[in-house]
Amino acid sequence: MRGEGTTARAAGDTSGGGGADATGSIPPPRGGSRAARRAADRSTRRSRRRVLRWGASVLSLLILVTAAGGYLYYRHLNSSIKTDALNLGETKLGGSKPNSFGQTPLNILLIGSDARDDAANQALGGGTDTFDGPALADVQMLLHLSADRSNMSVVSMPRDTMLMMPKCTEPNGKVHPASKGLVQTNESLQRGGPGCTVAAWTELTKIPIDHFMMIDFKGVVSMADAIGGVPVCVEQNIHSRTRDGKGSGLKLPKGESVIQGETALQWLRTRYGFEDGTDIARTHAQHQYMNSMAREFRKNAKLTNPVKMNSLAQAAIDAMVVDTGLNKIDKLYDLSMELKKVSPGRITMTTMPWVYSTRPGLDGRVEPMPGEAEALFRMVREDIALDGKGSGAPEAGASPSPGAPATPSAPAQPTAAPATSPTSAPASSPAKVAVTVRNATGGKDGAEAKVKLRANDVAALLKGKGFAKATADTQTGAEDTTVVRFATDAQAADAASVATALGLPATAVAKSAEVPGIVLFVGKDWRSGSAPTPPPPAPTVAPTSAHALNGDNDKACMPVQEGFTW
Structure with missing residues (x-):
């Protein structure tokens, strides 16, 4: 913790004794102007x-x-x-x-x-x-x-x-x-x-x-x-x-x-x-x-x-x-x-x-x-x-199993295999899976215009992979990354099979009450080509801005704010 203090303007108090500020404002340290103190008092009155x-x-x-x-x-x-x-x-x-x-x-x-x-x-x-x-x-x-x-x-x-x-x-x-x-x-x-x-x-x-x-x-x-x-x-x-x-x-x-x-x-x-x-x-x-x-x-x-x-x-x-x-x-x-x-x-x-x-x-x-x-x-x-530090490497010759002691140090994101569960049906053959494709290539911030006819292009790509019922939708969306959403548990395995066919990760598949069936949202990461743009390599250590503190660090010591010493 030593040396990790954040340079601050304000970020709400939740300390007891009456200092919390639900608005996020903080009062000035002791010795601030009377007007500033009055303004701070007003902002912290509720908390x-x-x-x-x-x-x-x-x-x-x-x-x-x-x-x-x-x-x-x-x-x-x-x-x-x-x-x-x-x-x-x-x-x-x-x-x-x-x-x-x-x-x-x-x-x-x-x-x-x-x-x-x-x-x-x-x-x-x-x-x-x-x-x-x-x-x-x-x-x-x-x-x-x-x-x-x-x-x-x-x-x-x-x-x-x-x-x-x-x-x-x-x-x-x-x-x-x-x-x-x-x-x-x-x-x-x-x-x-x-x-x-x-x-x-x-x-x-x-x-x-x-x-x-x-x-x-x-x-x-x-x-x-x-x-x-x-x-x-x-x-x-x-x-x-x-x-x-x-x-x-x-x-x-x-x-x-x-x-x-x-x-x-x-x-x-x-x-x-x-x-x-x-x-x-x-x-x-x-x-x-x-x-x-x-x-x-x-x-x-x-x-x-x-x-x-x-x-x-x-x-x-x-x-x-x-x-x-x-x-x-x-x-x-x-x-x-x-x-x-x-x-x-x-x-x-x-x-x-x-x-x-x-x-x-x-x-x-x-x-x-x-x-x-x-x-x-x-x-x-x-x-x-x-x-x-990664994770422990599996022992030589070890085979994957639920009881295996370790995983690879930086596991790749798993693809969405069409597995079954007690609440989902087995995956259908691709030819029987109805999937709607929506153009969401503008991204959530809307900084770029959607690519014209992108839903049609990806629907055609899916048909080439055996999904004969793939259709382009006139509705659009706004997604930074391509996702597959489904409406019911019975569609979970089919949605996963769509993601697998496109090489999408498991996290790209999600249940949602906002879609009528299986809907593929073509995101900002897939504005062209036959596959989404792969993300950059994953970090191997937390960014310094996360102020990581290790559990073995028994030397951590909190800096004290000016004006609160005795």
Whole structure:
């Protein structure tokens, strides 16, 4: 973390004690002009009342999965598990695909909610006027477990990221239309629940998300006590408190301190006082804490008391909402055992590369950094380790199997083989597959005109490959990369066979309620020729703008913001 501070203008506060700014603006440091302070006060008034934004509520998941032991066998916890729909959006990628050795990666979206909808959360601090109000997804971290279980990647998205929200439909039928403009990512939770946050990530990253875990903070204090403390470090004495009372109240001396209980809570929600006082800085502090906590679990066995472990498990379950695929204790246990296979030295914490928005009215908000954000997402999609170490090479003569210990160091993107599943029919012969081709060659930004008659050309190409029912559509689209979308599970295998015939990757096939059948969208990457333009070689290490922090780095130390020392 040392030296990784972001030069900031602003990026919203979610620190407790009243400093959070839902708009993304930040007040000036102590000593700013009176007019500037008044303007900052106006912009932060609403968030000041939100004493606790659950800055790192995902940490209770880390505690749950890293310390998972016998207590997860307590079947009485099953009745306490709260579930919600996995994906409320129209685009569903169908889950992670196995690699050539039959091993499947796992992608889990960790969501930290600032909900104040029960007595336990409300008792943690004021803000009575926000009780039972709409929750915000103030922490969003994608945890990627490699197919060979050799490494783990975590990608945080700043809560002030602006993006297009997809259409989300709640199980009860209520529809939240797709946004017509950019929306702050933490508002996704208000559009039907965690399933819409998953949908927003899916649309932005094209990463198939297998599970989500949404957690609030009511169990974190007791969990931090049960761990016995987590070492953290600051480069100077720090006191997270402004003259007008904002800040988390965190007060630590220079150097390393072992924190637990409410001090740990303060660390996790501190923004005023770290680096440049932005939400990005808080993310870096959360990464330091999570890595340190993982190391603590590895080197000691503090949680050996069955009563204490049961209490800890109950606290985690009470504070968590998961998708329906994790609705049983044994499923959570199995997941925890998979996560425990990765040593801290192969855990890489990153932040999505970002830039400040230059759009009118979005001062202080951020957007994904062109090129580098996509590079990070691509590494996750293609199961490439972010630390640049690759994966272990298979033993000589080893044959692919689900139990193989490793995968190639930089696996190629698998093509969409027409496999079957319990919910999809076998692929039909190409001559029987009806596929509509739409011209989407202008790209999403519309910077280039669509290539005339491109849908006709590609439809003819498909006919030459045996898809006699391929037809060009008069409707068009806007896609940067060529995709195949299908409407029903029964069409999944046929859609995959279309992609395979064209040499498209598995991630180019997705289910969507927005198409009438199997529709091929010819994207900006296929403006000419018989095949889409291949993407450049995938990166082999996370971009420097992602501020990667390795789990074995026990020397990480948070820089302290000017004006917050004592």
